[in-house]
Amino acid sequence: MKKINLLLTPGPTPVPSEALAVMSEPIFHHRTPQYRKIFSAVSEDLKKVFRTRESVFTFTGSGTVGMEAGVVNFCSPGDRVLVIEAGKFGERWREIAESHLLKVISLKAEYGDVISKEVVRSTLKKNKDVKAVFGTLCETSTGALFDIQGIAAQTKGTDAIFVVDAISGLASDRLEMDAWGVDVVVSGSQKGLMLPPGLAFLAANEKARKRIKEAKCPRYYVDLLRYDSALQKQDTPFTPAITIVLALRVVLDKILAEGMEGVWSRTERLAKFVRRRVHDLGLELFTNHLANTLTALKVPGEINGEELISVMRDQRGVTIAGGQGSMSGKVMRIAHFGLVSEKDLGVGLRILEKTLKEFQAGSKSVKRLKVCK
Numbered sequence: 001m002k003k004i005n006l007l008l009t010p011g012p013t014p015v016p017s018e019a020l021a022v023m024s025e026p027i028f029h030h031r032t033p034q035y036r037k038i039f040s041a042v043s044e045d046l047k048k049v050f051r052t053r054e055s056v057f058t059f060t061g062s063g064t065v066g067m068e069a070g071v072v073n074f075c076s077p078g079d080r081v082l083v084i085e086a087g088k089f090g091e092r093w094r095e096i097a098e099s100h101l102l103k104v105i106s107l108k109a110e111y112g113d114v115i116s117k118e119v120v121r122s123t124l125k126k127n128k129d130v131k132a133v134f135g136t137l138c139e140t141s142t143g144a145l146f147d148i149q150g151i152a153a154q155t156k157g158t159d160a161i162f163v164v165d166a167i168s169g170l171a172s173d174r175l176e177m178d179a180w181g182v183d184v185v186v187s188g189s190q191k192g193l194m195l196p197p198g199l200a201f202l203a204a205n206e207k208a209r210k211r212i213k214e215a216k217c218p219r220y221y222v223d224l225l226r227y228d229s230a231l232q233k234q235d236t237p238f239t240p241a242i243t244i245v246l247a248l249r250v251v252l253d254k255i256l257a258e259g260m261e262g263v264w265s266r267t268e269r270l271a272k273f274v275r276r277r278v279h280d281l282g283l284e285l286f287t288n289h290l291a292n293t294l295t296a297l298k299v300p301g302e303i304n305g306e307e308l309i310s311v312m313r314d315q316r317g318v319t320i321a322g323g324q325g326s327m328s329g330k331v332m333r334i335a336h337f338g339l340v341s342e343k344d345l346g347v348g349l350r351i352l353e354k355t356l357k358e359f360q361a362g363s364k365s366v367k368r369l370k371v372c373k
């Protein structure tokens, strides 16, 4: 039997073999026509994935670098901002905002829940000085999808810009930056873009870009003015992650050949497939606001979720994700975007079923394992 080695986590995600292959090519210098040609092509093609006419800037760093760029380039210390928080990544927006001395109004909901556009509308009505609203397309810690289109409609016509973390949601759940009027979109490489970790992206429209010059949050590495003037010359201000940019060229070809509509409907199909199967297994979904990117499940009461996940990973070759922070041991998360196929998910779910049954039967062999966290 072929050894199973499946990565079904919502980041990092499996990387296509063609992309792995270009990353083993000899490194070359980036201040060259050869690199500029590739970089300008990927920068153009990224617009099609973000569904925008605006420039998409590329940073070297994990997705959070893009989030920090999305705060410091548009805000000044003391600015009042709204943060939509119903999971770990919403909380990260608040932490970044607070560490740059912004005054945060937190719109909080339980993990698994969402904040409605009506709540955003009434909060903005009562707080006319709000400079920015920070939200998340797919809250990866809970599997919940937020109504980005609806919320964007509330910030339109106000002074507030809407900054969206689409790090896991880009190229899996529908996002129409220009058509929906989202002002800033941030993403990263190791999720729907099927790349190794190491690149972050940011696109900003004119309403947001007007803020950059007056925004007083101190910044250097992520200062968009540097990236903007570099991009005019098909360049980045600092040494780019050349290797990952080469792979980006390959995955963008793949994504655009399928088309965004194709990508979104495939992810939706896989999400439905997984939900039918987990329903048959008697497992409960963690959220009612289902994203197509991943499925978060409640760990059945009597089972230690972290232990179950380690057994699946270390003994059976199927890596799914557990819960983050306070959700540790309580949720299991299965990703179904990027390169993951229905066949992979079928195998992963069979292993989950088998392991669950063993845990439920109280098998000593699985329970005595040490868990490394």
Ligand SMILES: *Cc1c(COP(=O)(O)O)cnc(C)c1O
Residues within 6 Å of the ligand: 011, 062, 063, 064, 065, 089, 136, 138, 139, 140, 165, 166, 167, 168, 169, 188, 191, 197
């Ligand atoms: C993965 C993820 C991040 C964090 O990205 P890093 O690459 O770990 O910095 C932020 N937000 C969401 C929604 C994510 O899924």
